[in-house]
Amino acid sequence: MAAHHVFRKSLLPEARFQTGNGVTLCIDCHGEAHEGFNGAADMAQPIDAQGGEKLERVAELYRVLAHLSHRRHVGRSDYYHLSEQVILKFMMMQGFDLGRPIVGTPIERAWYIWDCSPPCVVEALIRANMPTGGGQARRRA
Structure with a gap:
């Protein structure tokens, strides 16, 4: 078994030791989570432009944590905690309106935020990862 940060600590150091940002994975799953990228993020690029976040995996792991907290009837924030x-x-990373209330426990809210990527974020990721050159489609200036 291996401890894994759900969201990369180099992008969000304040979540490094928060219990809601950690999960235990088997060795194979942990290796898969780091496959393709295991370095420091280039902060000048859009989130996940380097493939380090694997945002679908982030949403899935927060979903699993939310379900586990309900199944175990654990409402204690020291087990599944993410700060406001x-x-x-x-919310800022995903382009959500900061005044928009999102209900639920912190883990449920994290799951919702990462599971419901706003279209502007998805489009930015596609543009950032779109190949250029040759016969590939090019962005308009």
Whole structure:
């Protein structure tokens, strides 16, 4: 078994030791989570432009944590905790209106934020990862 940060600590150091940002994975799954990228993020690029976040995996792991907390009837924030500061940063990263209330536990809110990527974020990721050159489609200036 291996401890894994759900959201990369180099992008969000304040979540490094928050219990809601960690999950235990088997060795194979942990290796898969880091496959293709295992380095420091280039902060000048859009989130996941380097493939380090694997945002679908982030949403899936928060979904699993939310279901586990309900199944175990654990409402204690010391087991599944994410601070309001982290939730607000998640909302900013995903382009959510910061005044928009999102209900649920912090883990449920994190799952919702990462599972419901706003179209502007998806489009930015596609543009950032779109190949250029040759016969490939090019962005308009």
